[in-house]
Amino acid sequence: MTAISGLANAALLAVINYSTSKIVEHSYNTQLILIAIIVYLIYVLTKSRAQKLTAVFAETVVYNVRERIVKYLINTELQEFEELGHAQIYTRLTKDTNEISSSSSLIANGIQSAVLVFFALIYLGFLNTTALFITIVMVAIAISNYFINSNKIKKEIGEATDLETVYFETLNEVTGGFKEIKLHQEKKKNLFDIKLQSVAKKLKEKKTITSAKISFYFVFAQAFFYALLCTMVFVVPVLDGSVLKDLAKITPTILFIIIPLSEAVATFDVVNRATVAVFNLDQLEERLKKNAFGHAEDIVVNEVFNDFKxxxxxxxxxxxxxxxxxxxxxxxxxxxxxxxxxxxxxxxxxxxxxxxxxxxxxxxxxxxxxxxxxxxxxxxxxxxxxxxxxxxxxxxxxxxxxxxxxxxxxxxxxxxxxxxxxxxxxxxxxxxxxxxxxxxxxxxxxxxxxxxxxxxxxxxxxxxxxxxxxxxxxxxxxxxxxxxxxxxxxxxxxxxxxxxxxxxxxxxxxxxxxxxxxxxxx
CATH class of the missing domain: 3.40.50.300 (P-loop containing nucleotide triphosphate hydrolases)
Structure with a gap:
């Protein structure tokens, strides 16, 4: 559905460009309206269907992951549970699963944008091969910068997630010992001003640095896309004079794919966050699975020791x-x-x-x-x-x-x-x-x-x-x-x-x- 949606979106671009040229030539065909409507409906219906299927799939995955982890959790040993701590379990089963759930539709949308760009590039190749070659080179440079720094970003996100776990652990002390800290001002001051605020400050700084890096790479990519547009208008015609006759179609095509390109690149950040969430959940599940005493499957417990001596x-x-x-x-x-x-x-x-x-x-x-x-x-x-x-x-x-x-x-x-x-x-x-x-x-x-x-x-x-x-x-x-x-x-x-x-x-x-x-x- 995502592929068909992207193809329909690219086809809509071709139909609009073709119709525009026909209007300019005064040879407009009313059948093009019907074609545009059909392509538009295909795009809307398939994208809607893709988003729905993605949501169902993602929520099913999250449900299954939570079910498995909780089943292992209630079968794990008390010592292991105490070592893990409430905060880590809570963070994994809430924040990380929500990260996967919320990212699914964004990732599906990013894939649809990538498909659109792919077919739009094919259309651009039919218009002019020089324009296609320069577009591919500049897009590759912009995207490769994201890929090169992807592991750094994932590490930063992982460190931020660990700090959030520490923050929740400290917050548990606030909620669990609320009566005690109300009676002890110095304890309240130490817990809030020194411990909680210190962790919160580190978390803020880590998230700020991570967001700044993500924003830099994203802006860098976007700048390349607009530089591509300027190159297509001011540089390519000098290198290849044949571009001039199709420039009226090439320029709107580049404009048309800039937003989908930006969405596709922005998806890398979403994927990184979801990847870290999946890794955290996988680590927790493997640890619980390894330390579960007995089997996670439900069993019938026989009362064999009731008549003990x-x-x-x-x-x-x-x-x-x-x-x-x-x-x-x-x-x-x-x-x-x-x-x-x-x-x-x-x-x-x-x-x-x-x-x-x-x-x-x-x-x-x-x-x-x-x-x-x-x-x-x-x-x-x-x-x-x-x-x-x-x-x-x-x-x-x-x-x-x-x-x-x-x-x-x-x-x-x-x-x-x-x-x-x-x-x-x-x-x-x-x-x-x-x-x-x-x-x-x-x-x-x-x-x-x-x-x-x-x-x-x-x-x-x-x-x-x-x-x-x-x-x-x-x-x-x-x-x-x-x-x-x-x-x-x-x-x-x-x-x-x-x-x-x-x-x-x-x-x-x-x-x-x-x-x-x-x-x-x-």
């Missing part, structure tokens, strides 16, 4: 490393057996490794050494999904979903019963599979997270400082009523806590201290 951590060791590979903090070796139906408390100071232990226990982190086993069967890549299905976890930095995703056959009466039980009936409701109100206090949000976890009906419940944000009455209710209820249901409970007055509610207590794990005696 004990979970064993054997010589478990895990360490965090900096970018230079130097160990920053480690926990282990840890040897412990957690029997089904038991209630385990884990205590320890901040930074002692409790939350890291929870990530290892639940299979979110993979140990550097040692094993996690269930009834003697080692947890590996082949059975990690089934193992993870055992756990219902409320992390200290939990995320509260508005809907009960993944919970089948939810009975509204059970949800309302739990809302009443957690004293949230007057704070939020439940409608169409979602909670109606999430703007609650931290303690209330944790109670809502508890409701969602209980409805999942998992065999092992893990609470990371769940009671810390509850008022004294609800804290008492958690230890004296909820934990015994869970035990009576045969559920295994692992709770990170500092509430020593309730230590008698645990079957066993373990203490984390500087990464070491030992049984704690009250």
């Amino acid at each position: 004990a979970i064993q951590l054997n010589h478990l060791h895990f360490a965090y490393y900096d970018h230079a590979g130097k160990e920053q903090f480690a926990i282990g070796p840890i040897d412990v057996e957690i029997n089904k139906g038991s209630t385990i408390f884990i205590v320890g100071g901040n930074g002692s490794g409790k939350s890291t232990l929870v990530r290892l226990l639940t299979g979110l982190y993979q140990p550097d050494n040692g094993t996690v086993s269930i009834d003697g069967e080692q947890i590996t890549e082949d059975n990690i999904r089934e193992y993870r299905e055992l756990f219902g976890v409320i992390f200290s930095d939990f995320f509260l979903f508005s809907e009960l995703y993944g919970v089948k056959d939810v009975k509204e009466k059970n949800v309302f019963r739990l809302l009443k039980q957690m004293e949230l009936s007057d704070k939020t409701g439940y409608k169409d599979g979602a909670f109606t109100h999430l703007n609650l206090s931290t303690g209330q949000r944790k109670r809502l997270a508890m409701i969602a976890t209980l409805l999942e009906d998992k065999n092992v419940l893990v609470f990371d400082e769940w009671a810390a944000d509850q008022d004294p009455e609800f804290r008492k209710y958690f230890y004296n009523d909820l934990l015994p209820e869970f035990k009576s249901q045969g559920k295994t409970v692992i709770a990170i806590t500092h509430d020593d007055q309730y230590f008698n509610k645990a079957d066993k207590i373990y203490k984390m201290e500087y990464g070491k794990f030992n049984e704690f005696k009250v």
Whole structure:
């Protein structure tokens, strides 16, 4: 469609030129009006169709890329996700995909312009070969300048994209810590004036330099096109006198192709930006694909471990490393057996490794050494999904979903019963599979997270400082009523806590201290 559109556009030029010459010769034929209309309609219809098909194609590609990347993303490991960071993932799935989407129609238009120029040059060759030769030479010089500097431009665009990722990372700190920076003027000043503004300034400078270079090459090309027109009028007739008789047709032909030539050259910039976006997405997809634990395809997870007797951590060791590979903090070796139906408390100071232990226990982190086993069967890549299905976890930095995703056959009466039980009936409701109100206090949000976890009906419940944000009455209710209820249901409970007055509610207590794990005696 693009090729036909370009051909029709060039044909329209030929028809207009031919009709003009006939009018001058007083031999005008009314059939030329019909021909011009037909060619014009072909041009309009094919260009419109080409643009529509291009849009459909581009949006389909973007949809498929997003779908693949998100599928790999949700199957990648937590450590890899944390290393990638929210900003990079967000930038790739929004800015880069939008770059591809928005560039598609511009690229299609540029191709159509290039096709038009190609056929217009053929028409110019019929008019005069000298004019054709000079046009090709000057156009080649203008375009080759763009090609020569194309890699430099792509590098500049890539660096700008990387800076945008850093900017979004810093912006995440502003939005995520908004309450904190409102209370601390020096923190706000450092974050905004020093960090955010510094990155924004570098981004502005990089984009300004890149845009200036692109503009220079584009203006250089355009200047050559207008120089071509002047050459055709003032120089070519001196070199080839035969041009004079066709100059009235050659000049409007050159004028006719200057705008399409400019559009075709400008497309190189669009292609460069789209190429960088494609490269970024490809890199992200390959990285996620490589680090996805298991397969990205949907699989049916069997509840093979529901009737387990004990979970064993054997010589478990895990360490965090900096970018230079130097160990920053480690926990282990840890040897412990957690029997089904038991209630385990884990205590320890901040930074002692409790939350890291929870990530290892639940299979979110993979140990550097040692094993996690269930009834003697080692947890590996082949059975990690089934193992993870055992756990219902409320992390200290939990995320509260508005809907009960993944919970089948939810009975509204059970949800309302739990809302009443957690004293949230007057704070939020439940409608169409979602909670109606999430703007609650931290303690209330944790109670809502508890409701969602209980409805999942998992065999092992893990609470990371769940009671810390509850008022004294609800804290008492958690230890004296909820934990015994869970035990009576045969559920295994692992709770990170500092509430020593309730230590008698645990079957066993373990203490984390500087990464070491030992049984704690009250």
